[in-house]
Amino acid sequence: MTPNRTLTQASLLALGRDVLTTEADAIQALADRLDESFVQAHALLLNCKGRVVVAGIGKSGHIGGKIAATLASTGTPAFFMHPAEAAHGDLGMITAEDVVLALSNSGESNELVALLPAIKRKGAKIIAMTGNPRSSLGNAADVHLNSGVSKEACPLNLAPTASTTASLALGDALAVCLLEARGFSRDDFALSHPGGSLGRKLLVHVRDVMHQGEELPAVSTEASLRDALFEITRKGLGMTAVVNAAGDLVGVFTDGDLRRAMDKDIDLKRAAITDVMTLKPKTIDVNRLAVEAVQQMEQSKIYVLLVTDAGKLAGAIRMHDLLQAGVV
Missing domain, CATH: 3.40.50.10490 (Glucose-6-phosphate isomerase like protein; domain 1)
Known part of the structure; x- marks a missing residue:
């Protein structure tokens, strides 16, 4: 050489x-x-x-x-x-x-x-x-x-x-x-790659990682702001859904809504949740892919997304949940 x-x-x-x-x-x-x-x-x-x-x-x-x-x-x-x-x-x-x-x-x-x-x-x-x-x-x-x-x-x-x-x-x-x-298909490919990032993005659905049942914060339209704050504290997701008597999702209340209520000098002790909630919140269907929830959150600049099933409240999903699932 x-x-x-x-x-x-x-x-x-x-x-x-x-x-x-x-x-x-x-x-x-x-x-x-x-x-x-x-x-x-x-x-x-x-x-x-x-x-x-x-x-x-x-x-x-x-x-x-x-x-x-x-x-x-x-x-x-x-x-x-x-x-x-x-x-x-x-x-x-x-x-x-x-x-x-x-x-x-x-x-x-x-x-x-x-x-x-x-x-x-x-x-x-x-x-x-x-x-x-x-x-x-x-x-x-x-x-x-x-x-x-x-x-x-x-x-x-x-x-x-x-x-x-x-x-x-x-x-x-x-x-x-x-x-x-x-x-x-893409689903077939995901089944061959369950351990990889691509597999998780193609296999993990919203229903797999959402909070539901007792973990899901929700109050009725008859609730007070005080009731909603207690519910947020108990469930620890930084928000609560608001549903009517039929179980239909009508709004959401977040820490951002609380700050806006304080800026408006609303009487927080007497206010009803319907006075301060956000109407028509962003939602995603329970059967959608979790990666689609990531995309929707990024586009809307939110960190919690409510999940619906046939129009009814089914759960809530946080960006942190998606990070833990390896989807992000």
Whole structure:
């Protein structure tokens, strides 16, 4: 290895842009030559009654792991199988109902090629993703996807760079087409990602985090301001809903309403709640997503939102509750 070379800012930026351009060109060339083999591969994966087993060695293995993860999280059951481990027992995970997606830029990776006879004896279908259709892997596959590139982004044209990017993009194309064909929805995606922020935003509803029952502050339209203040103190939400005899929500009283009443020199000891409450308060339906409550609070610049169910008061939700639920 030669001593470190000093790159000028201009040469560094030029090299970086050249790498990105080379990889972008590789993906564009891949898109231009997409053909019937892609349709066949899609059909095999869509009709797979088992699981998609993704295999690759070295850099192709890293790309294969990501492809398997993307497939699994978008509605296509998949897992990654390391070829070396497969040769020592993991091959038992493959069944006749599975489809093997094998990645190798050369199509001649020894560890992968050695597995082909056993995979075929098991009856599993093989989709090969290589840069050489006439390779051992390409010839043995039921469907071959050509992920070849004209050159690597590496100045030595040796390190897998553009070729791995092309394989990754081709895997994403398959995953997205399968997602669309399966009718995979936002809710389905959330169910696959329950532990993440996105999952919480798509799964948590207002009803899951709202205060209700005995926790919900509410007074009748016959109540006094004094009664409302006691209710706010007992429930600790900084507000109280105001409902009529039929249980319909007619107003809300908050600490902001109290300050406004004091500014107007209203007799706080004698005032009725209807004299100081805010009519037609902001509300959200009990079945809406919690993230929608966040959006409504931010737009209205409020920190507590009343919740209704068919027009009746059902609960109250605070920004603090949404922060605790991980929605914000």
